[in-house]
Amino acid sequence: MNKSALHQEVIQRLEDTLQQAQQAALMAYETATAKENIAENKYDTLGLEASYLATGHARRAAAIRQTLVDWKRLLLRDFDPLLGIQLGALIELSDDDGRRQCLFLGPDGAAMKLQLDGQTVQVLGPQAPLGQMLRGKNVGDELTLRVASGVQLLAILSVD
Template sequence: MNKELIRHAILSQLENQHALAVKSANEARDLATHEQSQPETQYDTVGLEASYLAHGQSQRVFDLDAMIQRYRNMTLRNFTSDDEIALSAYVELAYPDDTTKAFFIGPCAGGLELLIEEQKVHLITPDAPLARCMMGAYDGDEFELPGSNQTVEVVRIS
């Protein structure tokens, strides 16, 4: 699996989320400072609520900036079948029902689903329960999925 394609897909999704967060932050800031948001009574909190929203959206922009930089600066390591699973590994797991699932272990933004060369790739972080089970495993190793009695096998690391 070409990890540069994975990085590009992650960055594309994060940049789209960033653009949306910037737009939302600007709209919330405009609402918070609009003349109609000035309180008419002590119980009128529209402006206050909008300012909280603007702050939250601005924090989201900041967080997305940091995630984007982490992926731009991330070293993509090439793994062999003799290497243990670690950060920047692409891993395929075989499930008992004869299906396989692909994962990429990244530093942040876990939960994204990517479509790379017609292959669905799940982005997970080292803090995810599944990643904690994977980390340190080798090609051919088996382990039990967290919270289940299901055993999976590592069939590819790159």
């Protein structure tokens, strides 16, 4: 699997999400400032509500913009066993039942699932519980992950 292609897919998704958030903020701002939405009495709150919505969308767009900057700055490196798993690592795990999953560890703020080469890849950040556990680990290491249904044992099969 190509890490560079995964990296570009995450960036493309973030750019699309940013564009949608910016459009939503603009629409809410236009609604908040439209002449027909000027309050005529204390119960007429459409303009006020739209301004709160515009602020929320603008904050969301700013957060996505920062995440996008972080992902664009991410340097993909070859795996170094001396450092263990770091940002930019593509990791294959197996659980106790032999089910495999593929993870791409990157900067925070871009949790998503991608399809590449017919395989599902979960993108996660270093602050996610599993992301925290993976940092510094190597091929062959095992992790114990507490989930709602109990404890799950995961083995690191490969890292790229």
